[in-house]
Amino acid sequence: MYKTTKEENEILTRVGPGTPMGELLRRYWWPVGFAAHLKDKPTFIRVLCEDLVLFRDGKGKPGVLGAYCSHRRANLCLGNVEKEGLRCRYHGWLYDINGKVLQTPGEPAGSKLKENIHHLSYPTQELGGLVFTYLGTQPAPLLPRFHFLAADGERDCLIQAFNDSNWLQSVENGIDPFHVSFTHGDVWKPMAVEPEKIIFEETEWGAVYKAIRPGRKTGEYNFRMHYIIMPGIASGGDNTVSSGGDLPSSEFPAVTCRWAVPIDDTHTMNLRVRFKPPKQHGVQVAKQLRIEPYKEYKESDNPTLGYGIPPAVFEEDATIVDSLGPIVDRENENLSVIDGGIVILRQMYLKQIELVKAGGDPKGVIRDEEKNKMIVIGGDYRWISEKERKQVEQVTA
Numbered sequence: 299m300y301k302t303t304k305e306e307n308e309i310l311t312r313v314g315p316g317t318p319m320g321e322l323l324r325r326y327w328w329p330v331g332f333a334a335h336l337k338d339k340p341t342f343i344r345v346l347c348e349d350l351v352l353f354r355d356g357k358g359k360p361g362v363l364g365a366y367c368s369h370r371r372a373n374l375c376l377g378n379v380e381k382e383g384l385r386c387r388y389h390g391w392l393y394d395i396n397g398k399v400l401q402t403p404g405e406p407a408g409s410k411l412k413e414n415i416h417h418l419s420y421p422t423q424e425l426g427g428l429v430f431t432y433l434g435t436q437p438a439p440l441l442p443r444f445h446f447l448a449a450d451g452e453r454d455c456l457i458q459a460f461n462d463s464n465w466l467q468s469v470e471n472g473i474d475p476f477h478v479s480f481t482h483g484d485v486w487k488p489m490a491v492e493p494e495k496i497i498f499e500e501t502e503w504g505a506v507y508k509a510i511r512p513g514r515k516t517g518e519y520n521f522r523m524h525y526i527i528m529p530g531i532a533s534g535g536d537n538t539v540s541s542g543g544d545l546p547s548s549e550f551p552a553v554t555c556r557w558a559v560p561i562d563d564t565h566t567m568n569l570r571v572r573f574k575p576p577k578q579h580g581v582q583v584a585k586q587l588r589i590e591p592y593k594e595y596k597e598s599d600n601p602t603l604g605y606g607i608p609p610a611v612f613e614e615d616a617t618i619v620d621s622l623g624p625i626v627d628r629e630n631e632n633l634s635v636i637d638g639g640i641v642i643l644r645q646m647y648l649k650q651i652e653l654v655k656a657g658g659d660p661k662g663v664i665r666d667e668e669k670n671k672m673i674v675i676g677g678d679y680r681w682i683s684e685k686e687r688k689q690v691e692q693v694t695a
């Protein structure tokens with residue numbers, strides 16, 4: 299069976315500047331904030347191991363700058379937004395969204411100090427309620443106009459969880475149809491039964507799984523199709539039907555998508571967009587259960603041993619994914635046939651890393667405006683008949 303070596307694991311998981319995976323991931327736009335939250339104050343963020351500030355200038359344009367002031371390194375998140383940009387709170391240097399130093403208070407008139415400094419800045423764009431930034435080499439590719447971001451229709455954007463673990467653990471969880479039965483079966487009843495058939499395939503944009511489970515009666519099946527879109531977006535069908543409801547009819551599929559955004563090597567922001575979401579707003583950031591040696595004794599003098607995961611899907615995912623450790627030691631895994639999706643994924647990432655090293659554009663990087671008008675990638679979740687089962691098993695994703 300396929301085995302990931304310690305060396306490959308190192309390549310797959312390190313995301314800082316100059317690392318092979320870090321360079322691959324820097325070829326994509328990443329969501330780093332919510333447009334509605336970005337008002338008149340900057341905020342401190344970390345993306346792919348880089349400390350940054352995200353802000354909106356007084357003219358309404360979002361910007362991302364290196365967090366530490368080019369003067370004496372104060373954190374610019376403490377600064378103030380002005381019409382032209384962001385002013386450092388320490389000695390008042392003023393930056394625009396392109397990293398140009400506009401003012402250096404105290405310098406004599408005619409000082410050239412500011413001319414010789416270029417402060418770190420990254421291109422920033424808004425789409426679908428999210429703010430995206432691009433940390434890679436120029437020229438930047440297009441920000442992909444996925445239908446769940448760009449099409450008309452209701453959507454909500456939320457943070458699902460902050461994981462204390464490597465980004466790839468979250469991505470791999472998105473192409474793992476089998477865990478759903480054991481991790482979520484308590485709260486997601488139709489999923490409690492194991493799939494009787496799983497199909498994994500690589501696609502133009504990433505990879506896909508199809509999982510078929512026994513249905514509620516003879517001749518009926520539960521069908522779930524879940525995509526991974528590069529650089530690591532899990533896109534699944536709306537699961538409204540699991541509670542007996544109908545899927546909203548739409549020109550574009552109702553989907554729920556999750557980005558595993560690497561904060562650094564051992565921290566990940568799982569950010570979700572729900573396009574035509576079920577009517578249940580106000581989802582909160584998951585409070586996962588954190589595992590610690592002898593935890594029960596630290597919390598009680600008369601402990602009950604063992605762990606109870608909070609019974610909700612986001613909490614269950616965050617708890618189980620973090621339980622693999624900050625960076626899972628993949629060399630000690632023993633993969634089985636249910637892990638076909640993660641094998642495709644790891645091989646795909648390793649291949650894309652080589653492509654980038656050779657100077658090429660990896661999978662999912664797009665530069666053609668024509669192709670970028672609207673990119674429709676679905677995901678599916680529904681009850682199907684015997685006949686439909688035959689169809690979905692045949693159709694290539």
Ligand code: FES
Pocket residue numbers: 367368369370371372386387388389390391
């Ligand atoms: S440290 Fe920012 S202006 Fe001095």
Ligand SMILES: [Fe+2]
Pocket residue numbers: 471477478481482615
């Ligand atoms: Fe899950």
